[in-house]
Amino acid sequence: MRPPPSSWLHHLLLLFLAAVPSALSKSTLESCASSTACPALLSYTLYADLKLAEVAALFAADPLAILAANAIDFAVPDPANRILPAGLPLRVPVPCACSDGIRKATSVRYVARAGDTLASVAGSVYGGLTTADWIRDSNGMPQGAALDAGTTLFVPLHCACFGGVDSGVPAMYLTYVVAEGDTVPAIARRFRTTGNDLMSVNDMAAADIAAGDIIVVPLPACASSFPAYTSDAGLSVANGTYAITANRCVQCSCGPGNLDLFCVPAPLADSTCSSMQCSNSSMMLGNFTLQMTSAGCSVTSCSYGGYVNGTILTTLTTSLKPQCPGPHQFPPLMPPPTTSFFETYLGPSPTPMPSEGGIGPQMAGMAPTSSPPVSSRSPAPADRRAGDVLALFALSLAAANLLW
Secondary structure (H helix, E strand, C coil), rough: CCCCCHHHHHHHHHHHHHCCCCCCCCCCCCCCCCCCCCCEEEEEEEECCCHHHHHHHEEEECCHHHHCCEEEECCCCCCCCEECCCEEEEEEEEEEEEEEEEECCCCCCECCCCCCCCHHHHHHHHHCCCCHHHHHHHHHCCCCCCCCCCCEEECCCCCCCHHECCCCCEEEEEEECCCCCCHHHHHHHHCCCCCCHHHHHCCCCCCCCCCCEEEEEEEEEEECCCCCCCCCCCCCCEECCEEEECCCCCCEECCCCCCEEEEEEEECCCCCCCCCCCCCCCEEECCEEEEEEEEEEEEEEEEEEEEECCCCEEEEEEECCCCCCCCCCCEEECCCCCCCCCCCCCCCCCCCCCCCCCCCCEEEECCCCCCCCHHHHHCCCHHHHHHHHHHHHHHHHHHHHHHH
């Protein structure tokens, strides 16, 4: 005797559901034990036209720090009120804390607006850098609870540090949410790294990613060696970009000639900044002198040593080099973008070639992001899996008809 049709359909439905991939996206989590925060970057795409100050408020970040991390001119007038266009990709610097045994950004707070849901806050406002369940659990909200306008939420965000190195080279880690159509090779090309390095860092057995997955991208960086008692100890700057420190009095840059941190007075430095002169010298921060000797070129420089209780520490050092270096080459600065058709400068990876001298900061045109036509792309992994599932379901239905 045949079982009733409902049993056959139930069996087929179970087969179908077993073939469907999990709806939960993959995330890269870094376990940790130290209470020390480390510098990290988040890749964020604006969901609407926003003032720079509004973007900064979303991440509890300094507006100038966001501009500097993207090599965007931070000396423009009234930068906080600059309107940035929807769809603009930015790198947002955040302190990556160790909380509950994993690395995450813990300083972000969000005040809910009318119409917000946990899903829209996680997926739209924060671009998938967190999840609705993670926000709910972090705020002790019961399952199914409504989100009332005016509620202040703690929003944990994925970030990673991995000791600040990648393959023995100083690095900053960028948390990236995979977009529709992304592939591992394409992401590697965009960030000047290799697919093998991406797979190794993210512990991937195969180059299989889907939209919504969270991965981390190592970017070569210049690491500081400031004493632990300084407020900016552990400062790291991704290659081709800048950082603002010492209460906006000092700017530090990385590359493009080498991975040595180079700090000078910031454009906004004023009389409120402490002295930037090296003791027992007339040299100011960022100055250096060259003297040829029989053993090589003697280089004396006034370097930045960190920030302590309103005081800028400077260090006078002398080193011997085989050849005298040329003028320091700064990463190019770009004007604030007015279109999402924008790509910030990234220096070569993993290690830039030795500097051959150059010119100071300069304005550069906005470079479009190149990508192949949609028709030439291979189907995304999620699309392929969906096609396989639908094909299996169709075969199952056909078999059910024959058996019936």
